[in-house]
Amino acid sequence: MGTKYLQLIEKTLSAYTEEHIVEYFDRVKREGLTEHGFPRLTSNIGILIANGKLKNMYDLFCEMMEFCCKTIPHVKAANDFSIREVVCCMMELEKNNAVDPANLARWKEYFKEIDPYTCYDVIAKTPTDPVRNWALFTGVSEYFRNAMGLGDSTEFIDIQIASQLQWLDENGMYMDNGESDNHQPIVYDICPRGLFSLLLFRGYRGKYYKQVDEYLRKSGLYTLKMQSVTGELPYGGRSNQFLLNEGWLATVCEYEAARYKKEGDLVLAGKFKAAAKRAVENTEYWLSKTPISHVKNCYPFRMHFGCELYAYFDKYMITAASNYYAAHLFCDDSIETGEFDDSPSIWCTSDHFHKVFARAGGYFLEYDKDADPHYDASGLGRVHKYGAPSTLCLSMACCGKKPRYKINGAEPVYLALCPGIQKDGEWDFSADPKWVHTLTDQETGADYVSLTMESRLDEETVTVNYKVDENGVSAAVSGKGEIAYALPAFTFDGEKETEISVEEHCLRVTYEGWVCRYTFSGKLEDSGKTAVNRNGHYRKFYVTGRDALDVKIELVKK
Numbered sequence: 367m368g369t370k371y372l373q374l375i376e377k378t379l380s381a382y383t384e385e386h387i388v389e390y391f392d393r394v395k396r397e398g399l400t401e402h403g404f405p406r407l408t409s410n411i412g413i414l415i416a417n418g419k420l421k422n423m424y425d426l427f428c429e430m431m432e433f434c435c436k437t438i439p440h441v442k443a444a445n446d447f448s449i450r451e452v453v454c455c456m457m458e459l460e461k462n463n464a465v466d467p468a469n470l471a472r473w474k475e476y477f478k479e480i481d482p483y484t485c486y487d488v489i490a491k492t493p494t495d496p497v498r499n500w501a502l503f504t505g506v507s508e509y510f511r512n513a514m515g516l517g518d519s520t521e522f523i524d525i526q527i528a529s530q531l532q533w534l535d536e537n538g539m540y541m542d543n544g545e546s547d548n549h550q551p552i553v554y555d556i557c558p559r560g561l562f563s564l565l566l567f568r569g570y571r572g573k574y575y576k577q578v579d580e581y582l583r584k585s586g587l588y589t590l591k592m593q594s595v596t597g598e599l600p601y602g603g604r605s606n607q608f609l610l611n612e613g614w615l616a617t618v619c620e621y622e623a624a625r626y627k628k629e630g631d632l633v634l635a636g637k638f639k640a641a642a643k644r645a646v647e648n649t650e651y652w653l654s655k656t657p658i659s660h661v662k663n664c665y666p667f668r669m670h671f672g673c674e675l676y677a678y679f680d681k682y683m684i685t686a687a688s689n690y691y692a693a694h695l696f697c698d699d700s701i702e703t704g705e706f707d708d709s710p711s712i713w714c715t716s717d718h719f720h721k722v723f724a725r726a727g728g729y730f731l732e733y734d735k736d737a738d739p740h741y742d743a744s745g746l747g748r749v750h751k752y753g754a755p756s757t758l759c760l761s762m763a764c765c766g767k768k769p770r771y772k773i774n775g776a777e778p779v780y781l782a783l784c785p786g787i788q789k790d791g792e793w794d795f796s797a798d799p800k801w802v803h804t805l806t807d808q809e810t811g812a813d814y815v816s817l818t819m820e821s822r823l824d825e826e827t828v829t830v831n832y833k834v835d836e837n838g839v840s841a842a843v844s845g846k847g848e849i850a851y852a853l854p855a856f857t858f859d860g861e862k863e864t865e866i867s868v869e870e871h872c873l874r875v876t877y878e879g880w881v882c883r884y885t886f887s888g889k890l891e892d893s894g895k896t897a898v899n900r901n902g903h904y905r906k907f908y909v910t911g912r913d914a915l916d917v918k919i920e921l922v923k924k
Contacts, residue, residue: 367639367703370646371616371694372417374653375410378609378687381658381667381679382407384423390680391430399441403681405434405448409455410687415465416458428469431455435473439480446486446500449507450564451688453477453514454695477516482508489522490529498542499558502530506561513568520572527565527574530558531581535716538585549738550718551603552592553611559585560614563621564692586622589615590641591713592723595706595730595752597644600721601762602734603741604674604770607662607900608682609652612645613689619645620696627701636704642693643703648756649686660686662756663901665860670772672900677771708752710815710834712808722805726815727836728752729921733819734782735803737763740770743797745782745821745852746832749839751921757901758875758921759783759882760854763797764897764904773898781897781906783919785821785828785843786850793893793908795852796821796828807831838920843911850891850910851917853884857896858903866905868892873907879924886917 382390387407394404408430414420415427434452438445456473459465483489486507488500495501505526511517533541541547542554562578570578592600599611623638652662660683665671667679710726720736732748747763750756766780786795796803800823807818814835821828828845843851855875856864865876873884888911897904909915 367620367642367646368694368697368699371690371697372414372419374646374649374690375687375694376414376419377653378658378683378690379410379414379420381660381683384426387411387426391426391433395433399434399437399443401681402444402447402451403684404430405438406451406688407680407684408434409448409451410684410691412455412465413458413691416455416462428465431473432469435476439476439485442485442487444487446488446503446507449477449480449485450503450510453507453510453516454691456514474514474516477511480511480517482517482519482522490525493525493528494532495529496544497529498533498544499530499540499554499561501526502558502561505530506565509565509570510568523570524572524574527572527578531574531577534581535718537588537716538581539588539715539719541718545718548718548720548736549603551605551738552600552719553603553605553608553614555585555719556589556599556611556614556618560617560689560692563618563696567621567696582621583625586618586625586638588713589618589622590637590707591711592721593641593644594732594748594750594756595644595708595725595728596750596754596756597641597646597648598750598756598761600723600732601742601748602719602721603738605677606741607672607762608677608686609649609660609662610682610685610689612649613686613693616642616645616693617689617696620693620698623701624696624698627698632702633704635701637707639701639703640706644706649690658683661900662761663860664862669774671774671860672771674771710810710813712810712815712817714805722817722819724815724817724832724834726834727813729834729836729839731832731834731839733803733817734763735805737799739765739767739799741765743780743782744799744801744803745784745797747782749783749919749921754880754921755878757856757859758877758880759856759919760904761901762899764854764899766798771900775896775898775903777895779893779895779897779906781852781854781904783841783854784852785830785845786852786908787823787826787828787845788848789823789826793850794823795850795908796823797852838918841917841919843915843917844913846913848910848912849915850908851886851915853907853909853917854897854904855907856882856902857905860902876924881922881924883920883922884917885920886915887911888915
């Protein structure tokens, strides 16, 4: 796997042509260093050169590295991110004697000039300052600089770390939006855990070591419950559905695998190795697309479909490589990869993250009880099966108001697998944020799981019992009077259309050699509306009936 991570970095970097890199460098020289995308790109080129790759780019890399190292100490350009990554590049170059020693010595001297109180954009001045994850990036960057002998700022580092420990919930998940906000983004839980892992791996044993270590231990075990059978990080909130996400996931899993090997628990170590492998497989799938993009769809990357304003290609594509470098650092190939933990389970996050995860029989479900309406929708927003394309049924719910990421071609519609009722002559589905969702019952058997979700709007309630096993997902819907259940039909991934066929009691979606098959009682209706998420476009169908409905979801080979 250690070699595999280097291959992923190289494949990610192949998305940038040399012409693109030169144009990017010319722009940065002309406009100045304003953000961390360029130093990140530079660092990853250097890491590959240090490992015997991209030798044709040596001269260009040295010029780029000189520019970055000389400039960073004197400008605020998201150095919170860059300094750690540039130091990692120096580490690799030095370890492998891959660069002229005079160049390396000069670059180190530049970094000795850094004043942590003026160089970083975000710092905590006291341990209780209400700053978010940028201060953690700052603390980790500064620790890496110190560990290489380029600074001495222990107190500063401890303050940054302390300021971050206040944002952990009871499961050790990081609340980037603050404790009072119940719409916590999943990516900003896994990212701080990756950063804390880097901190301890590099040797931090300061005053907060034990707290950080226990936090990682607790949240690490929950990671196995949250990861999809397809290897993916859960959806939810900002910065989701990017290739960089599984890089952080692999990083955390490699770190925990090494932890349990040291403790002698080779079975658990093997499970984490298997989880890291699944994350890698998912990234390889997306990197096999042409052209390569940084987000999980097939739109031309310059369209920025599915991306927030800050999540542009030059910054977020190379971030996947940086995250896989962290996994490469942690990787211990002496640990035997075990079986992926696909045993039947149900796990619920705290209400800050409001997620329910269920798996059995090769299927995986993610239910969001209180979705952030700017990014997602409440309801069953993910149904995956190992081997099937993640987007075939639904990999994330569709936002109903104008989302805070770029879409095109349709008026947004809330869409998840969810029930609905008739209200004022119109169908009202529980994907809408005004509904309240509650997990009322759950059961885990030897080869199945069952969970009952109650969706309530004012005084009206609809209940859905989901049973998951190797035969698929069965949803038994019950309510009073006319009820409905929404079915998403994937139509377009940005490059190609799916094939949709409709029968009296069956709806099929065919894509990449797989079929999502919905069978149901009741009557099928086409809403005529198109829903959109980061992955592409979906048609909103629904089935209707009186008092009770049965729906079955199967993902099968064509």
